[in-house]
Amino acid sequence: MATANAPSVVGPVPFTDVCGARPGPVPPPNDHDDDDASAAALPGDARLRLRWYQGTWVPRVCVPGVVAIRQGSFAPRRGDVVLASPHKCGTTWLKALAFATMARGAYPPAGAGHPLLRLNPHDCVPFMEMLFADSSAGSRKMGALPSPRLMATHMHHAILPASISNNPDCKIVYICRNPKDMLVSLWHFGRRVQPDLAFSDVFEHACEGVSFSGPIWDHVLGYWNASKESPETVLFLRYEEILLDPAGNVRRLARFVGQPLSPAEEAAGVAEDIARLCSFEALRGLEVNTAAGSGSLLFPNGAYFRRGQAGDWANHMTPEMARRLDAVMEEKLRGSGLSFA
Numbered sequence: 463m464a465t466a467n468a469p470s471v472v473g474p475v476p477f478t479d480v481c482g483a484r485p486g487p488v489p490p491p492n493d494h495d496d497d498d499a500s501a502a503a504l505p506g507d508a509r510l511r512l513r514w515y516q517g518t519w520v521p522r523v524c525v526p527g528v529v530a531i532r533q534g535s536f537a538p539r540r541g542d543v544v545l546a547s548p549h550k551c552g553t554t555w556l557k558a559l560a561f562a563t564m565a566r567g568a569y570p571p572a573g574a575g576h577p578l579l580r581l582n583p584h585d586c587v588p589f590m591e592m593l594f595a596d597s598s599a600g601s602r603k604m605g606a607l608p609s610p611r612l613m614a615t616h617m618h619h620a621i622l623p624a625s626i627s628n629n630p631d632c633k634i635v636y637i638c639r640n641p642k643d644m645l646v647s648l649w650h651f652g653r654r655v656q657p658d659l660a661f662s663d664v665f666e667h668a669c670e671g672v673s674f675s676g677p678i679w680d681h682v683l684g685y686w687n688a689s690k691e692s693p694e695t696v697l698f699l700r701y702e703e704i705l706l707d708p709a710g711n712v713r714r715l716a717r718f719v720g721q722p723l724s725p726a727e728e729a730a731g732v733a734e735d736i737a738r739l740c741s742f743e744a745l746r747g748l749e750v751n752t753a754a755g756s757g758s759l760l761f762p763n764g765a766y767f768r769r770g771q772a773g774d775w776a777n778h779m780t781p782e783m784a785r786r787l788d789a790v791m792e793e794k795l796r797g798s799g800l801s802f803a
């Protein structure tokens with residue numbers, strides 16, 4: 463049964479996760495919990511700078527939010543759903559799908575007044591690291607939202623506070639993507655603010671673990687292992703699988719968040735309606751998501767909709783580069799049961 467309660471739309475939320483990494487040293491892991499001590503920044507456009515934080519690469523602008531979340535500024539509630547992802551792996555799509563699925567009681571997906579027809583998905587689902595950049599304002603805004611709350615993060619599983627990662631009342635939906643396509647998407651996005659960003663730089667550094675959401679293997683492994691240990695609280699999705707069967711994955715999502723489609727909804731084609739509403743073609747074509755439009759994001763809304771396919775890496779990587787990244791991933795993921803081959 464669909465619930466009548468829609469996940470909360472919090473309105474404009476600053477969202478600054480930008481991609482790309484310029485050459486720079488990989489500092490050693492450290493245990494510091496504060497911004498200044500947490501590591502070296504990479505050179506280049508300020509929005510592309512990363513910090514090495516607790517064994518993970520975090521956009522510099524997100525570090526204060528990450529620290530606040532880890533220090534307990536976010537108080538989880540029963541029914542909360544956290545969407546987790548590495549950058550450029552389908553965050554925007556998952557936000558749309560989860561919002562449309564959880565809100566379907568209040569907002570029928572085929573309805574002309576659906577919020578996703580006038581808001582970018584990032585405006586419907588808050589990005590936790592940015593919301594908590596101002597810790598007290600973040601706490602106030604999140605606290606004021608009625609349940610069920612839907613939010614998103616790019617944090618590695620290893621640095622989530624236990625109140626999220628070890629909380630049966632808080633569900634996590636994770637999406638990942640073939641790292642080769644992720645890097646291509648990251649590079650295109652980074653070039654928007656740094657036109658001279660070379661793909662070879664992004665690639666080389668990612669192979670060494672330095673990238674947005676890097677090391678990539680640790681990001682996916684953390685959530686993969688959590689989903690194996692606790693499948694009822696962590697749902698592990700892949701971009702490519704959703705491309706193949708969007709409606710089937712809407713059903714998975716609905717079941718996972720405790721709102722399975724009813725027989726009446728199945729008969730009415732609700733899963734297909736949600737898949738259609740959230741499809742790349744449908745969202746990209748909306749006025750709000752055209753290149754000129756911009757909501758709560760530092761980038762034009764159109765920047766979040768580029769190509770929306772699997773396999774674009776073949777247009778940017780030599781076969782040797784592809785083999786190299788595949789080999790790195792294979793080695794790092796060995797024994798886990800997870801593979802991107």
Ligand SMILES: Nc1ncnc2c1ncn2[C@@H]1O[C@H](COP(=O)(O)OS(=O)(=O)O)[C@@H](OP(=O)(O)O)[C@H]1O
Binds near residue numbers: 768
């Ligand atoms: N609805 C829908 N369906 C399929 N694919 C979609 C959709 N929306 C966004 N995209 C594609 O996802 C890529 C952007 O990833 P993210 O949304 O994770 O970016 S971000 O981290 O939030 O900046 C980026 O991938 P590339 O096209 O390969 O660059 C987007 O085009």
